Amino acid sequence: MAKILIVDDSRTSRRILKNIFEAEGHEIVGEATDGEVAIEMYKEKKPDVVSMDITMPVMNGIDSLKHIMEYDPKARVVMVTSAGQKSKMTEAVKYGAKDFITKPFENDTIAHVFNKVVKEDKDV
Amino acid sequence: MVANILGYYLVEIGQISMEEFKALIRITEEERVRLGLIAVSEGLMTEEQTRKVNKRQAKVDKKFGEIAIDMGYLTKDQVDYLLTKQHNEYVVFLQALEDMDLIKGEKALEIIDDYVEDNGLKPELADALKSGDIDRIINGYIPDELMMFKEQIGIAIRTIIRCVDREVALKKATIIQSLKSEGVGSFQTVDDADGDAAFTMGLMEEDGGFLKAANLFAMEDFHNLDMDALDSCAELLNCINGLYVSMRSTQGIDLELLPPDMMAEKRIRTADNVMCEIPLLIRGEKLRLILWN
Numbered sequence: 001m002a003k004i005l006i007v008d009d010s011r012t013s014r015r016i017l018k019n020i021f022e023a024e025g026h027e028i029v030g031e032a033t034d035g036e037v038a039i040e041m042y043k044e045k046k047p048d049v050v051s052m053d054i055t056m057p058v059m060n061g062i063d064s065l066k067h068i069m070e071y072d073p074k075a076r077v078v079m080v081t082s083a084g085q086k087s088k089m090t091e092a093v094k095y096g097a098k099d100f101i102t103k104p105f106e107n108d109t110i111a112h113v114f115n116k117v118v119k120e121d122k123d124v
Numbered sequence: 125m126v127a128n129i130l131g132y133y134l135v136e137i138g139q140i141s142m143e144e145f146k147a148l149i150r151i152t153e154e155e156r157v158r159l160g161l162i163a164v165s166e167g168l169m170t171e172e173q174t175r176k177v178n179k180r181q182a183k184v185d186k187k188f189g190e191i192a193i194d195m196g197y198l199t200k201d202q203v204d205y206l207l208t209k210q211h212n213e214y215v216v217f218l219q220a221l222e223d224m225d226l227i228k229g230e231k232a233l234e235i236i237d238d239y240v241e242d243n244g245l246k247p248e249l250a251d252a253l254k255s256g257d258i259d260r261i262i263n264g265y266i267p268d269e270l271m272m273f274k275e276q277i278g279i280a281i282r283t284i285i286r287c288v289d290r291e292v293a294l295k296k297a298t299i300i301q302s303l304k305s306e307g308v309g310s311f312q313t314v315d316d317a318d319g320d321a322a323f324t325m326g327l328m329e330e331d332g333g334f335l336k337a338a339n340l341f342a343m344e345d346f347h348n349l350d351m352d353a354l355d356s357c358a359e360l361l362n363c364i365n366g367l368y369v370s371m372r373s374t375q376g377i378d379l380e381l382l383p384p385d386m387m388a389e390k391r392i393r394t395a396d397n398v399m400c401e402i403p404l405l406i407r408g409e410k411l412r413l414i415l416w417n
Contacts, residue, residue, distance in 0.1 A: 009383060010355050010358065010359045010362070010384075011351070011352055011355045011356075012341070012342045012344075012352070012355050012356040012358075012359040013359055015342065015344070016342070016343075055362075055381050055382070055383050056383060057383050081366075082362050082363065082365070082366025082369070082381055083183045083184070083363070083366040083367050083369070083370040085366065085369070085381070086370075086373065087378065102183055102366075103359070103362060103363050103366060104287050104363045106179050108175075108179070109179060
């Protein structure tokens with residue numbers, strides 16, 4: 001079981017992801033609606049994994065990722081993107097993102113990616 | 125789709141009731157089998173392969189058969205063979221009309237031409253509806269002066285069919301001069317560096333369809349047109365536009381998705397260039413797809 005922080009300005013996306021993560025036995029420790037709130041929540045909640053949307057108001061997911069990685073170089077962040085944002089995914093990986101998932105969501109894929117990222121940490 | 129389009133037309137002209145329309149849709153749904161299921165039953169694909177194709181289909185705007193060929197699971201001949209096994213929706217619709225003792229024979233065959241003529245649609249739409257080919261059908265609703273939006277409209281309709289509900293009907297796309305919001309809607313702008321390829325797409329409530337789409341997409345039971353419902357349709361737009369951006373990136377054009385905008389108050393918008401509206405029906409309930417550049 002992992003502690004997950006969900007970062008997405010869309011309630012629909014947060015709800016869908018929460019349902020998937022909880023079905024996999026993970027615990028949702030917080031939900032942030034923009035990248036700026038995500039940084040503060042990361043520091044406060046210390047999640048095992050962060051699910052980070054890219055396109056958000058106030059602060060986007062890439063910038064938030066950079067701040068989180070600066071604060072905690074061992075942070076595990078999985079980016080959530082729409083199809084067609086390949087350049088953003090490449091950029092995110094460059095800044096330390098562990099993996100990415102795309103919308104529309106596929107339950108099996110999300111569960112597989114997050115479980116893999118969680119397990120990597122446990123193996124280390 | 126075909127049954128929805130023609131069935132709803134029959135309701136509008138008073139030939140059948142809404143209850144009979146719903147019964148027709150149930151029958152056509154039962155008769156229509158997905159290509160993946162046929163492929164498995166024919167021993168041409170495994171269930172795992174169909175799952176992989178379905179996953180890929182969520183990310184690219186392509187038909188099941190096309191993706192199966194791309195992934196090496198089927199050949200073109202096999203896809204053609206499977207398509208012959210899949211019941212033609214127009215034929216199923218005619219059969220259902222007869223079985224329900226609603227409209228038969230010559231009168232049934234005239235429905236399609238009457239529909240096209242009454243709605244001022246392109247004559248080629250009649251053949252497209254008979255074929256059941258979604259791409260040809262969608263193009264039949266886009267007048268020549270709105271063909272600049274052909275790709276976006278096509279991706280929008282196909283994504284709604286895939287991610288919201290198969291039972292979608294549409295009406296002719298028309299140019300509108302401005303957008304006066306008297307209800308609610310969700311919008312998203314797709315931007316580019318030069319502004320040449322930028323556009324805004326929106327979904328607006330008309331008569332229950334927006335809430336229907338929001339519920340079906342989010343798999344929830346929203347009762348009101350509140351922020352949850354607006355957000356659900358905003359996410360749907362995000363998926364639609366993401367697929368469009370993905371397609372354009374393969375053509376060397378880089379576009380950017382901006383955060384969606386949700387509107388719950390009266391507002392007037394005037395497009396800089398061209399603005400169009402496509403009325404949609406999801407299970408008989410209306411909403412509007414709006415586009416402008």
